[in-house]
Amino acid sequence: MHMIDRFQEYLQNPLSVRFQDKVLLAVSGGRDSMLMAYLFLEAGYNCVILHCNFHLRGAESDLDEQLVVAFAAGRGVPCVVEHFDTQQYAEKNQVSIQMAARDLRYSWFEQKRIALEADCIAVGQHQNDHIETAFLNLSRGTGITGLQGILPRRGHIIRPLLFAGSQEITEEVNRLAIPYRDDQSNFSTKYVRNKLRLDILPKFKELTSEFDKIMVENMDRFRQTAELLDFFVKPIRDKLFQQEGEMLVINKKAISEYIENVPLLYELFREYGFTVEVLSDLQANFNSTAGKVFQSASFEMLLDRQTLCLRPREITRIQDAVTNLQLDMESVSFQGGSFSMHTSTDLHIYKDVTKAQVDFDLLIFPLHLRLWQRGDVFYPLGMAGKKKVSDFFIQQKVNLFQKKRVPILVNGNGDLIWIANYRLDNRYRVTENTKKVYIIESN
Numbered sequence: 001m002h003m004i005d006r007f008q009e010y011l012q013n014p015l016s017v018r019f020q021d022k023v024l025l026a027v028s029g030g031r032d033s034m035l036m037a038y039l040f041l042e043a044g045y046n047c048v049i050l051h052c053n054f055h056l057r058g059a060e061s062d063l064d065e066q067l068v069v070a071f072a073a074g075r076g077v078p079c080v081v082e083h084f085d086t087q088q089y090a091e092k093n094q095v096s097i098q099m100a101a102r103d104l105r106y107s108w109f110e111q112k113r114i115a116l117e118a119d120c121i122a123v124g125q126h127q128n129d130h131i132e133t134a135f136l137n138l139s140r141g142t143g144i145t146g147l148q149g150i151l152p153r154r155g156h157i158i159r160p161l162l163f164a165g166s167q168e169i170t171e172e173v174n175r176l177a178i179p180y181r182d183d184q185s186n187f188s189t190k191y192v193r194n195k196l197r198l199d200i201l202p203k204f205k206e207l208t209s210e211f212d213k214i215m216v217e218n219m220d221r222f223r224q225t226a227e228l229l230d231f232f233v234k235p236i237r238d239k240l241f242q243q244e245g246e247m248l249v250i251n252k253k254a255i256s257e258y259i260e261n262v263p264l265l266y267e268l269f270r271e272y273g274f275t276v277e278v279l280s281d282l283q284a285n286f287n288s289t290a291g292k293v294f295q296s297a298s299f300e301m302l303l304d305r306q307t308l309c310l311r312p313r314e315i316t317r318i319q320d321a322v323t324n325l326q327l328d329m330e331s332v333s334f335q336g337g338s339f340s341m342h343t344s345t346d347l348h349i350y351k352d353v354t355k356a357q358v359d360f361d362l363l364i365f366p367l368h369l370r371l372w373q374r375g376d377v378f379y380p381l382g383m384a385g386k387k388k389v390s391d392f393f394i395q396q397k398v399n400l401f402q403k404k405r406v407p408i409l410v411n412g413n414g415d416l417i418w419i420a421n422y423r424l425d426n427r428y429r430v431t432e433n434t435k436k437v438y439i440i441e442s443n
Helices: 001-014 031-042 059-075 085-094 097-115 127-140 168-176 190-206 213-240 252-258 262-272 277-285 389-395
Strands: 020-027 046-053 078-084 120-122 241-244 247-249 292-295 299-303 305-310 322-325 331-333 337-344 353-357 365-372 407-410 416-419 435-443
Touching: 001 031, 001 305, 020 031, 020 097, 020 331, 020 337, 031 046, 031 059, 031 168, 046 059, 046 097, 059 292, 085 097, 097 120, 120 365, 213 241, 213 262, 247 252, 252 262, 262 277, 262 299, 277 292, 277 299, 305 407, 322 331, 353 416, 389 416
Parallel strands: 020 046, 020 120, 046 078
Antiparallel strands: 241 247, 247 305, 292 299, 299 305, 322 365, 331 337, 337 435, 353 435, 365 407, 407 416
């Protein structure tokens, strides 16, 4: 069977791609993604090519871009290129260059999928990547789930070349005279994946010429075993994990009967990326002082007084975010929420924590909306004297995750006016001397 026939068959099963689907092609310029693009176009699919220029290899990165753009133009296919300052992103977010490029790439792919109303995003990983991933996961202790390697489809991401090995891809690219460029960094063994591919896996292949075939069969069995395991674990997870806004909340008493079983804990938290080591640390600290935070690559978990709180890690730092409020503004967005503002001469007081009624004459514009900062103090309405906001949060049983997301309204002179949805500052309350009221309400 010709490769294009196997390719089309793989698109149907297991990828469930329909001929009428709009497919975004992630094309780097390397042989794998260039062959993938060629096969999609030969098969007649409606495609748009996406290319990321990470500016990590100087002129080489620009030559990759030129090749992809020229290929797309020659085939009459739309091509969208995005440029990234990958080094700056890595430094700002304290991640490796490889992780920075991955974050930027997949975030942008999803943005384009939504903007272009596409059905899926195709990436050019192949069978050897599949095997390498299983070995890397084995070395990282990811359990049976990691031994599945790369899933053919995860959400909107599809991998239509997993049926083909790297040697077969090279032979097909050469036979069809498809242009491509080699990334020389792929041949450096200073990177773990390259060392595995170039030095370690060839030793296994010396044991048997059927190594790749046997590995793929084993990974398929691991996948079936993982699915069976999840069949039994999912009902427990569904019972324990409760969605509250952006967080998953787990009652400590409810999960306590499972806390000594680290293998089961691993399966419960597997999709959030927590390692056995982190979960063992959770187990050891489960009954100790609240406030400890446990992290995976993409999630963080707070051990609170009565609950475990789980949320995605913030990729970018938001604590320094500030939004200015001018007098003539009627609404504003801030950190995923929105506020409406207006003035009034009505002095009636509403008992609603989502609404602040402030003595207008005490305000110095522009006002500022920001998040909690260490050292913040205010004079809580209904309490005597001033108080640290952090102490106020403790009294209100606001956990660490929540307090980092509470908007605070600040006067132009630096005074805190309102802890949004919690408490007004006593100094800015409406009194019998108030003539005009400034009202801000969270929506």
